[in-house]
Each structure stands twice: as C-alpha cells, then as structure tokens.
Amino acid sequence: MNVANTQDTRIERSTIDLARRWARANLFNGVPNTVLTLVSVTLAVYLIYTLARFVFVGADWEVVDVNRRLIFLGRYPKEEQWRIWPPMWMVMALGGLSYGMLSRGSLRDFAWLGAAVVFILAFLATTTNGMLFGGGVVLAIAAYGLGRLTIDRPLVRSKLRMVTIVGWFLVIPFAIILITGFGGVKPALWGGLLLNVLLAAIGIAVGLPLGILLALSRATSLPVLKGFSTAIIEITRGGPLIAWLFIARFVLPAFIPDAFQTDPIVNSMIVVSLFTGAYVAEIVRGGLQAVDKGQVEAADALGLGTFNVTVFIVLPQAIRAVIPALVSQMIALWKDTTLFAFLGFTDALSGGQAAYNQAAFKGSQIEVLVFVALLFWAVAFGMSRLSQRFERVLGIGVR
Amino acid sequence: MVDKARDLDDLGFDFLSGSGDFPLSTQWLTNYESNDTLLGAYGAGIFNTVRLVVIGIVLATVLGVLAGIARLSSNWLVAKLATLYVETIRNTPLLIQIVIWYTVVFLQLPRVENAIEYSGLFYLSVKGLALPSLTIDGSFGIWVFFLVLGAVAAFALQWWLHRNEEQEGGSKHAVAWAFLVFTVVAVVTYFLTGTPLEPDTPHVVITGANIYNVKGGIQVEPEFAAVLLGLVIYTGAFIAEIVRGGIQALPKGQTEAAAALGLSGYQRLTLIILPQALRIIIPPLTNQFLNLTKNSSLAVVIGYPEIIFVGNTMINKIGHAAPVYLMIFGTYLLLSLVISLSMNFFNRSVQLAGR
Numbered sequence: 001m002n003v004a005n006t007q008d009t010r011i012e013r014s015t016i017d018l019a020r021r022w023a024r025a026n027l028f029n030g031v032p033n034t035v036l037t038l039v040s041v042t043l044a045v046y047l048i049y050t051l052a053r054f055v056f057v058g059a060d061w062e063v064v065d066v067n068r069r070l071i072f073l074g075r076y077p078k079e080e081q082w083r084i085w086p087p088m089w090m091v092m093a094l095g096g097l098s099y100g101m102l103s104r105g106s107l108r109d110f111a112w113l114g115a116a117v118v119f120i121l122a123f124l125a126t127t128t129n130g131m132l133f134g135g136g137v138v139l140a141i142a143a144y145g146l147g148r149l150t151i152d153r154p155l156v157r158s159k160l161r162m163v164t165i166v167g168w169f170l171v172i173p174f175a176i177i178l179i180t181g182f183g184g185v186k187p188a189l190w191g192g193l194l195l196n197v198l199l200a201a202i203g204i205a206v207g208l209p210l211g212i213l214l215a216l217s218r219a220t221s222l223p224v225l226k227g228f229s230t231a232i233i234e235i236t237r238g239g240p241l242i243a244w245l246f247i248a249r250f251v252l253p254a255f256i257p258d259a260f261q262t263d264p265i266v267n268s269m270i271v272v273s274l275f276t277g278a279y280v281a282e283i284v285r286g287g288l289q290a291v292d293k294g295q296v297e298a299a300d301a302l303g304l305g306t307f308n309v310t311v312f313i314v315l316p317q318a319i320r321a322v323i324p325a326l327v328s329q330m331i332a333l334w335k336d337t338t339l340f341a342f343l344g345f346t347d348a349l350s351g352g353q354a355a356y357n358q359a360a361f362k363g364s365q366i367e368v369l370v371f372v373a374l375l376f377w378a379v380a381f382g383m384s385r386l387s388q389r390f391e392r393v394l395g396i397g398v399r
Numbered sequence: 400m401v402d403k404a405r406d407l408d409d410l411g412f413d414f415l416s417g418s419g420d421f422p423l424s425t426q427w428l429t430n431y432e433s434n435d436t437l438l439g440a441y442g443a444g445i446f447n448t449v450r451l452v453v454i455g456i457v458l459a460t461v462l463g464v465l466a467g468i469a470r471l472s473s474n475w476l477v478a479k480l481a482t483l484y485v486e487t488i489r490n491t492p493l494l495i496q497i498v499i500w501y502t503v504v505f506l507q508l509p510r511v512e513n514a515i516e517y518s519g520l521f522y523l524s525v526k527g528l529a530l531p532s533l534t535i536d537g538s539f540g541i542w543v544f545f546l547v548l549g550a551v552a553a554f555a556l557q558w559w560l561h562r563n564e565e566q567e568g569g570s571k572h573a574v575a576w577a578f579l580v581f582t583v584v585a586v587v588t589y590f591l592t593g594t595p596l597e598p599d600t601p602h603v604v605i606t607g608a609n610i611y612n613v614k615g616g617i618q619v620e621p622e623f624a625a626v627l628l629g630l631v632i633y634t635g636a637f638i639a640e641i642v643r644g645g646i647q648a649l650p651k652g653q654t655e656a657a658a659a660l661g662l663s664g665y666q667r668l669t670l671i672i673l674p675q676a677l678r679i680i681i682p683p684l685t686n687q688f689l690n691l692t693k694n695s696s697l698a699v700v701i702g703y704p705e706i707i708f709v710g711n712t713m714i715n716k717i718g719h720a721a722p723v724y725l726m727i728f729g730t731y732l733l734l735s736l737v738i739s740l741s742m743n744f745f746n747r748s749v750q751l752a753g754r
Contacts, residue, residue, distance in 0.1 A: 026473065026474065026475040027474060027475060027476060029473070032664075033473070033474050036472075036474050036477055037474055037476055037477070040474070040476040040477050040480055041476065043480065044476065044480060235728075238728055238731060238732050238735065239693070239727070239728045239731050239732075240693035240694065240696040240697075240707075240731065241693075242696050242697060242699065242707065243696060243707055243724065243727055243728065243731075246707065246711065246724075247720075247724055250711075250714070250720070251714070251720040251721065251724060254720060255721075331490070335490075335491070335492035335493065335494075336492070338492040338494040338495060339494060339697075341494070342494075342699075342700045349492075349494070349495060349498070353498075365502045365503055366499075366503045369495060369498060369499045369502070369503060370499075372495060373491050373492070373495045373496070373499065376490075376491055376492050376495065377487065377490045377491045380489075380490035380491070381486065381490040384490065
C-alpha cells in the first residue's frame, strides 16, 4: 500500500509521464479519437506551416509599411494629427483606471498588453509619435496604480468609480469635439482606421440612447407611440445595412432640396446610428421583459413616479441583463464599418485597397488584406474578451 | 448617379416592363438576356440571392453543428482547433473575408487553358468551378413516378420496423432497410425506363484565337463561390457558438444517464443530446439564418448580381430609385418571413408538448 503510494507520487512528479498520461486521456482514448487526433495534427501542422511561411518568407510587408498612413488615417491632414492624441490618452487612462479597480491584474494580461504596446510602438513612424504614445502608456500605468490604491478605501473608491463612469460617457463627445471643433478636420476628411473607430463610436453613442428610447416607447401602452416605434424598428431591421447605406448615399440626395443637403459621410453616419438604434432597441426590449414585475410594483408602492421607476428601477436592471448582447452589437457595428469602403469613403479597408492598387505593389493584396483583417480582429476580439471579464466581475448570468 | 428630375416624375412600377439593356454576369439557370425586361433582370437577381441563401443556410448549418460539437469534444486538439476557427472568423468583418476569398483565392486561380482539372470531372479556373451535371430526357417523368412509389414503400417499411423495434426491443436497422429498398427501386427502374438521365460533363472549347471557355455541366462562377464560402464560414462560426451554448445548457445528468444505459457516444449525441439542445438552439439559429440572408447583400461588392446589384444597375441605367429600393426591401421582407415562418413551424414540432 505504502509502496504503491510512493510509486504513484513518483509517476505524478515526472513531467514526461504526466504529459503521456494527459495525451492518453485527451488525445488517444479509443480508435476514433486517435484518428481524429491524427487528422487534426495534420491540419494543425499544415496551418502553422502555411501561416509561418507566409508571415516570415512569402509575404512582403513593404506595402503595409509604406502605406501605414493611408490605412490608419486616410486623407486626414498631417498637421491636425495632434487632435487625436488627447482622446487616446483619455481612453488609455480610463482603461487603466477601470482595470485597476475591477481586477487584480494577472501576468497573462500584462503579457498581452505589453505585446500590444510593443506592436503599436513598432508601428508608429516617428519618434515624436512614439513618445506621445509612450506618455499615454505611462498615464495608463499611473491610473492603474491609482485604481489599485483605492482597494481598501471604499469612500474614495466610490467617488473614483463615479469619475470613471462619467469619463467613459464623455470620451466620445470629447474626441469628436476636439477633432472637428476649433478649426479642426471635417468628417469628409476622416479616413483610415480612424474613420472606422469614429464611425463605430458615433454609431454607439447615438444608437444606444436612441435604442433605449425606442425600446421604452415600444413597451408603452400608448398605441400611436408604440405603433410608430415598432414600425421604425421593424422596417429598419427588415433590410441589410448596405441597402440603407446605398439609399442614404445615392438615393435620398435626389429627394432632398439642395439647400438641405448634408455631407454624404454625415448622412451615412445618421443611417448607421439609426440602424444600430433599431437593433439596440430589440436587445433592450428583451431586457425590459426580463425585469421582474414585482420590481415595478414595489417601486410604485413606494410612491416613485413613472419616470423615476423607469430610469432608476427598470432600466438599470434591464440593461445589466443584456450587456453581453449589447457588446455583441457593438462588435457587429465595428465590423460593419468596413461597408463604408464601398460607398466611396476611405476607411481602413479601402485605404488598403488603394495601397495594393498602386503600381509598385501589384499582387500584394494578401498582405494588405490580412493586415487590415488583423486590425479589425484585434479590436473585436479584445472587446469580446473584455465583456466576458466584465460579465464575470458584475456576476451577470450567475444567480 | 441619379437623375433627380426623372426620379421625382415617376414613382410607379411601369418602367419594369421596359428593357435596361445591360448584361448580368451569371447565367446559371436564369437565361436572362440584355434585351429582356427589367422585371426579368430583377427576377434573375432574386434567383441569384435565393440560391446563395438556400445553399448557404444548408452548408452553414452543417459546418456550424460540426464545429459546435467539436468545440465540446473531449479531444483536446479538436476542441482547440474549433475554438481557433470560431474566434478568428467571428471577430473579423465578413466583408474583408469575402474580399479575401475573391481577390486572393478565386482571382488568382489559373486561366482556363491551365485549369486545375481531374479527368474531365471538374475544372477549377479563374472563370470558376465547372462540375458535371445531368440532363433529362423523355422518360424522366416515368422514373420520378417510380421513385415516389419507392420512397413511399421505404417510409412504410421504416415505420413498420420502427414500431416493431419499440414493441419488441433490439435494433431492426429500420433506416438502413428503408434506404436499401429505396436504392434498389431507384436503380432497377432507372434501367427499366431506359436511363433517363444523361451525364453532361464540362469540357474546354476554343472559341477564338487563344480564347478558351468551359462549356457543359454546372458552372459555379468565382463570385458566387467566394460569397458562398465567405457566408458559410462566417455564419458557421456563429452557429457553432449557438450549438455549443445549447448543448452546454443541458444538465450533465442527461449525458451521464445515457452513458449509464450503455449508449455509445454517437447514440448519446444523436438520440439524447441534440434533440433536447435543438429546443434551445432553434430561436437563435433562426436569427442567424436571417442574418445570412441579409449578409448575402455583401455579394454586391464583388459584383455578384444579387438583388441589390441588379437594383443599383437599374437605377444607374434608368433611375427610378424609390420603387427599385421598395422592391429590394419587399424581397428581403418576403425572404425573412418565409424563413421565420418555416423555422417557427419547425420549432413548434420540437418543443415539449403540454405543460
């Protein structure tokens, strides 16, 4: 008995044996599983080989290197570039603060973030830009430290939390005012990945409140309001976004008198916001239905008015319940901003297409497209991971 | 792009009986000619959208179910590969994926004279994929009649064996027997009616100096192939997540109880897990089908003539933007309704009865 035990521990300790046992349990238990494993190994090796060969041998990344500006900023004027930095610092500081307050921080996270910082630094063309970005990183680290410091000071913590939430709400208006205002850059000149980011930001900043309003009016008992918002939601959701964008870009201008014509990009932004609003409305409606009826009755019994019940009792619970779906919608919006490439605007995708259509870079579609796809993937993947983390911290779905 | 005066004059649909005088790049089963009416052009557009959506839904469901099950596989490597697939594809814009499939894969294929081929069975070239097809002759109707008879007989046999199985226990291989009966009937009557199907294999023809074309069989255009591949792989990743969620929502006891009864892994999956998971899966699956339908519109960016492409061409040629877009939205509405209604019908048949 005793002997067997010591033997067991000895086997446990040997890493090779452990690996062998693990492989037997997870990869080679039974004939079908072994066949599956062998097929997958072949597939995995093939994938890794093709990818590695492409990245390090086959691909010529010069086209991306030369056209960085086109892909990231499009036709955005160089001398107005400073306007992008303050909102970016704000995002980094708020990100650090939120991270510090929500999580202890793990080595794995730091490794990922570090890799991202190195990647971005490698991409910034000039030393000035590198230093400006480095400043943002320092700011983020300081904010993270501040967030950690408040862990055992609940009073400061609750105030800081308020500041963070208000900050997140202000960041999009701040960015747009700083970029457009004070003799800034008109939306027609926004371009590259910046255009995609701003489109998604405006879409969510307008679409979220609009969607909540639509959902609330759909849930009322007033027939006219209810019918109106239901019609808007269903008609908007009835067709694909690209059809709406084509209408806004090429059809509507024909029906609007010249005096009321707006910039095509502004029209398209309005369409994207409306479209997002309709989808958000349906998500929020689901959340509203999930709020227990007793909540409203209890609040009514306490003498709260309809407005107070809706804003302070129903909505917070409804939205909390649908945060995952809202994040999915944000990710969908982020990916949908690529549609602007086919409406004649220079977003990251069409900037990339312009890059590989240059005579000097004939046949380099794959490098450019893979790079642009990677940019979109990184943001979308990051968002989905963040939302999962957020859900765990808030305890959504855990009862 | 749009002539304002012409547009505001006429909001009716009379213009559809005129001709737009433009060609469409695909001809598969549509027979549209450039001097046909605009209604004919739009009809071809509807057909092109519908074939994309129908084939796309079937393939995406198959891929999604397989990938969803693979993500929960006890085989570590299989699960990781499926996760890699889902997380890469789901977080990349579909539009970029379609553009990649089209410009990086299908437009880089060899020219027709150097096509990748397999002994006349298929030709894969920059003009697309050509596959063999079958042409029908006079006695086809008689053969179909026998096929229907065979199918009825097979179903009857399966029902009878299945009832026996339930009463007496043990497996009577009902499905296998039914399949066998149907196959025998089909093969025997095929030769009795004098082989009513003629194979039509694709072949390369030279139509001019150094102009090569593939004729015969089914021609899958590169645009269609690129969009279909993009839609299937993208939607499949979302369906995989739905399937995984549906399976994980089941209590673990279901699998354990099935294992305790001695059911094999395949039986557990097909008889116990999937039928129950289906109840959770169908509503979000319907949503994905609707998304696929709307996403099929992205085909317009690589010039596949689906309804928005045809509509935009019509507007370019003769205006009438408002009625054209009304038609486009009507078509999407109709497609969505058909999908929703049939899925609701299907949903009702798998839900728990009573309660």
